[in-house]
Amino acid sequence: MNISLLRKKLDGGELSATELTRLFLDRISLADGIVDAYLHVDYDGAIKMAETAQKLIDSGRSKPLTGIPIALKDNLSTRNMPTTCASKMLEGYVPPFDATVVERLRAEGAVFLGKLNLDEFAMGASTKTSYYKKTKNPYDLARVPGGSSGGSAAAVAAELCVAALGTDTGGSIRQPAAFCGVTGHRPTYGLVSRYGCVAFASSLDQIGPIAGNAEDCAAVLEAICGKDARDPTSAAAAFSAAALDTELKGKRIGIIKELTGAEVDKEVAAAVTAAAEWYERAGADVGEVSLPMLAHAVPIYYLISSAEASSNLAKFDGVRYGYRSDGVPNFYGMISKSRAEGFGWEVKRRIMLGSYALCSGYYDDYYKRAVRLCGVIRAQYKEAFAGYDMLLSPVAPTTAYPYDRLPDDPAQMYLADICTVSAALAGLPALSTPCGYDVNGMPIGLMITGGRFRDAEILGAARLFEKEFRRMPPSIPNAPEFPKI
Numbered sequence: 001m002n003i004s005l006l007r008k009k010l011d012g013g014e015l016s017a018t019e020l021t022r023l024f025l026d027r028i029s030l031a032d033g034i035v036d037a038y039l040h041v042d043y044d045g046a047i048k049m050a051e052t053a054q055k056l057i058d059s060g061r062s063k064p065l066t067g068i069p070i071a072l073k074d075n076l077s078t079r080n081m082p083t084t085c086a087s088k089m090l091e092g093y094v095p096p097f098d099a100t101v102v103e104r105l106r107a108e109g110a111v112f113l114g115k116l117n118l119d120e121f122a123m124g125a126s127t128k129t130s131y132y133k134k135t136k137n138p139y140d141l142a143r144v145p146g147g148s149s150g151g152s153a154a155a156v157a158a159e160l161c162v163a164a165l166g167t168d169t170g171g172s173i174r175q176p177a178a179f180c181g182v183t184g185h186r187p188t189y190g191l192v193s194r195y196g197c198v199a200f201a202s203s204l205d206q207i208g209p210i211a212g213n214a215e216d217c218a219a220v221l222e223a224i225c226g227k228d229a230r231d232p233t234s235a236a237a238a239f240s241a242a243a244l245d246t247e248l249k250g251k252r253i254g255i256i257k258e259l260t261g262a263e264v265d266k267e268v269a270a271a272v273t274a275a276a277e278w279y280e281r282a283g284a285d286v287g288e289v290s291l292p293m294l295a296h297a298v299p300i301y302y303l304i305s306s307a308e309a310s311s312n313l314a315k316f317d318g319v320r321y322g323y324r325s326d327g328v329p330n331f332y333g334m335i336s337k338s339r340a341e342g343f344g345w346e347v348k349r350r351i352m353l354g355s356y357a358l359c360s361g362y363y364d365d366y367y368k369r370a371v372r373l374c375g376v377i378r379a380q381y382k383e384a385f386a387g388y389d390m391l392l393s394p395v396a397p398t399t400a401y402p403y404d405r406l407p408d409d410p411a412q413m414y415l416a417d418i419c420t421v422s423a424a425l426a427g428l429p430a431l432s433t434p435c436g437y438d439v440n441g442m443p444i445g446l447m448i449t450g451g452r453f454r455d456a457e458i459l460g461a462a463r464l465f466e467k468e469f470r471r472m473p474p475s476i477p478n479a480p481e482f483p484k485i
């Protein structure tokens with residue numbers, strides 16, 4: 001079901017864009033009730049987009065993603081579909097504009113199947129904080145798919161779309177991709193415009209692809225990247241899917257010492273070690289690298305992200321749009337009650353933490369200090385990349401855990417982000433690709449981190465590994481078999 005194969009069949013006339021779209025819509029109708037990846041399925045809109053795509057194909061003007069069924073995380077603005085951020089606060093909200101990435105996919109002729117579930121306002125690592133539903137991991141329906149882009153990863157793994165867009169603030173593309181056995185790429189900060197992405201933490205948020213392999217991620221990334229005048233943080237940097245590295249000989253690869261310690265499950269550590277050994281056999285020079293500040297990355301990340309979330313979510317007040325509480329006699333009471341009823345507990349927890357860190361008297365001790373230490377992390381990564389081309393580590397200390405074993409202590413949940421948050425703090429490209437399975441058959445993710453704007457290098461390294469790695473697709477109980485194409 002990869003993009004290059006579907007491209008050949010679509011352009012060769014073996015399959016029409018409408019037929020392909022109907023196959024996926026039928027699959028969603030029959031199987032999404034089991035996985036619960038979608039918040040909204042746009043049946044009529046998808047068929048119309050497929051018909052438009054077929055006209056482009058028939059006229060010989062198709063592009064790499066023309067007619068390819070794609071789904072979108074529900075924190076990306078879409079002018080013809082709801083954008084709820086999986087929150088009661090935005091229930092029923094339909095934006096009057098498209099996010100830049102949505103515009104660019106429309107220009108490619110891609111087909112939008114619908115909007116995907118997430119942790120509320122992208123805050124969480126399990127998709128459990130969604131107001132609407134709880135997405136299941138296709139490899140084990142009793143386990144979490146990860147988060148916050150859990151719906152995106154689960155939809156790709158369950159073949160409910162060919163590829164999906166997610167967002168990654170501290171690991172929200174990479175961790176669910178690892179838990180669901182697919183490939184997820186967080187691009188270099190600034191490579192993809194954030195315009196139209198409902199902000200969580202503006203200095204960290206990045207939109208990126210989730211797909212069945214690195215080559216498909218590269219195809220999506222090429223379509224959505226590039227400078228955008230509406231996003232001043234976007235960079236005038238180019239990316240080409242045709243430029244993926246095809247040679248490992250002579251590459252210098254470092255294994256991050258601080259992310260392979262005792263807190264990492266033995267099966268996870270063994271799979272990552274085996275992947276590193278494969279790269280060494282393939283001709284790379286593999287060594288160990290130390291980044292001591294990574295031990296402090298989690299508190300730094302949660303201080304910065306919560307402070308920015310507190311600021312970004314202040315606009316949801318029940319006045320202009322979104323949920324408004326009734327029966328309140330005064331203006332300030334209406335705002336207070338609307339926010340209390342519209343936001344879930346995890347969102348309110350992070351708003352409170354961020355507001356505290358930004359208070360007069362605490363700003364210098366907490367937020368300003370965290371930003372300063374973030375600079376130290378960037379400096380240590382820069383030093384590491386002076387000696388290595390890319391870095392390897394686990395994506396998460398464990399594989400996907402059962403819903404009924406989620407820690408009650410939020411701090412324990414936050415500590416599970418130890419492997420992913422540092423790359424986000426440094427603005428670096430990083431991806432997750434499957435590298436093994438535990439004793440329960442749950443996928444294990446390998447994280448490859450690269451230098452700024454060296455996205456093609458790590459995607460190329462992942463593609464070479466994926467050619468040798470035997471991926472085991474999930475078997476979803478009671479789900480119909482996808483028709484052969």
